[in-house]
Amino acid sequence: xxxxxxxxxxxxxxxxxxxxxxxxxxxxxxxxxxxQPETVGAYYLxxxxxxxxxxxxxxxxxxxxxxxxTLGEVTVLFLAASGLASILYRRKExxxxxxMILKNSSQLLQTGAKxxxxxxxxxxxxxxxxxxxxxxxxxxxGAIIASGFLLMFMAYKDYHVSHNVLTWVESxxxxxxxxxxxxxxxxxxxxxxxxxxxxxxxxxISGGVIPLIYIAVxxxxxxxxxxxxxxxxxxxxxx
Amino acid sequence: MDPIIYNKIITVGVYGSAIGxxxxxxxxxxxxxxxxxxxxxxxxxxxxxxxxxxxVGFIKGGTAPIFSPKGIELVNGGAQMVDPVPQALVLxxxxxxxxxxxxxxxxxxxxxxxxxxxxxxxxxxxKW
Numbered sequence: 001x002x003x004x005x006x007x008x009x010x011x012x013x014x015x016x017x018x019x020x021x022x023x024x025x026x027x028x029x030x031x032x033x034x035x036q037p038e039t040v041g042a043y044y045l046x047x048x049x050x051x052x053x054x055x056x057x058x059x060x061x062x063x064x065x066x067x068x069x070t071l072g073e074v075t076v077l078f079l080a081a082s083g084l085a086s087i088l089y090r091r092k093e094x095x096x097x098x099x100m101i102l103k104n105s106s107q108l109l110q111t112g113a114k115x116x117x118x119x120x121x122x123x124x125x126x127x128x129x130x131x132x133x134x135x136x137x138x139x140x141x142g143a144i145i146a147s148g149f150l151l152m153f154m155a156y157k158d159y160h161v162s163h164n165v166l167t168w169v170e171s172x173x174x175x176x177x178x179x180x181x182x183x184x185x186x187x188x189x190x191x192x193x194x195x196x197x198x199x200x201x202x203x204x205i206s207g208g209v210i211p212l213i214y215i216a217v218x219x220x221x222x223x224x225x226x227x228x229x230x231x232x233x234x235x236x237x238x239x
Numbered sequence: 240m241d242p243i244i245y246n247k248i249i250t251v252g253v254y255g256s257a258i259g260x261x262x263x264x265x266x267x268x269x270x271x272x273x274x275x276x277x278x279x280x281x282x283x284x285x286x287x288x289x290x291x292x293x294x295v296g297f298i299k300g301g302t303a304p305i306f307s308p309k310g311i312e313l314v315n316g317g318a319q320m321v322d323p324v325p326q327a328l329v330l331x332x333x334x335x336x337x338x339x340x341x342x343x344x345x346x347x348x349x350x351x352x353x354x355x356x357x358x359x360x361x362x363x364x365x366k367w
Contacts (some may be wrong), residue, residue, distance in 0.1 A: 006269045010262050017258045021291070026250040027299030031322055041296075041322040049306050057304040057320070062325040072332050080338030084345045090352075137304065139334055201306060228341050232348070234250075
């Protein structure tokens with residue numbers, strides 16, 4: 001009986017969604033003329049190269065046009081990480097100690113993890129440093145670095161990342177982000193205004209404050225995700 | 240194959256799979272008793288919504304909105320770039336979805352520690 005109602009609800013939801021999207025032709029251009037922009041997407045495509053000289057338009061939107069929103073997003077991530085820690089906090093009882101994984105992993109995984117871990121860190125740093133030139137950016141690079149730490153957590157039973165170090169990295173990155181924003185205010189423009197010279201398109205140092213902000217976001221996201229993994233994987237066993 | 244029918248198939252395939260993912264996730268959230276499966280259902284709904292967003296922004300024959308040397312070459316050759324706004328919004332949505340999943344999983348762990356089970360029909364104190 002209950003299942004019948006649920007199926008009915010799913011049919012209704014599916015029908016409403018399908019009906020709505022059947023009116024939107026897939027693959028049709030809704031941008032309008034890019035040179036005389038009337039939609040917001042066409043405006044971004046038309047102006048990003050001239051005004052910001054950033055190759056990746058999505059980075060320009062996320063960090064420059066919607067920079068304040070990204071600050072909020074990073075704050076949400078920070079709140080999720082600290083909320084997680086406060087929900088899962090348990091005091092160590094006598095004789096307990098922290099273990100990440102209860103069993104030792106195989107020799108193969110341990111050696112492979114040790115070998116590949118630095119390469120993953122370098123790849124993550126590459127992705128967030130080149131966030132304004134290639135696909136990728138601070139969030140993606142941070143996630144790659146955190147996946148490297150996850151590999152180490154899985155391979156080594158007693159591998160730990162100090163929570164103090166993570167907190168420091170995270171706080172400094174957050175302070176850098178906010179002070180870049182306040183820098184815009186001090187130089188007489190708005191919060192998070194792009195105050196530096198924009199350079200030439202497709203150079204590593206171009207786009208004004210965008211690479212600075214994305215590097216800060218990369219460090220912050222890496223530290224937060226590693227902290228989340230560390231908290232979620234932390235068993236406490238008697239020994 | 241007739242291009243009109245081909246377009247229809249592609250449209251139904253892309254929108255259909257996105258809506259299908261949303262419905263599968265909704266089914267898992269409504270029917271499953273195990274809390275971990277409910278969290279998995281939530282993240283499946285997330286993926287469906289992201290796919291729907293990207294599909295709406297896609298332009299046939301369009302390139303990625305990146306003005307790399309290759310991208311500039313393609314644009315000069317007459318290709319159009321896809322709408323960047325849905326992609327930027329999905330980037331935000333993925334991060335928020337991660338936060339939701341992490342907090343939900345931590346609540347599941349907490350409930351498991353307290354009741355020694357993660358099935359909602361076995362947690363007696365929820366009934367009244």
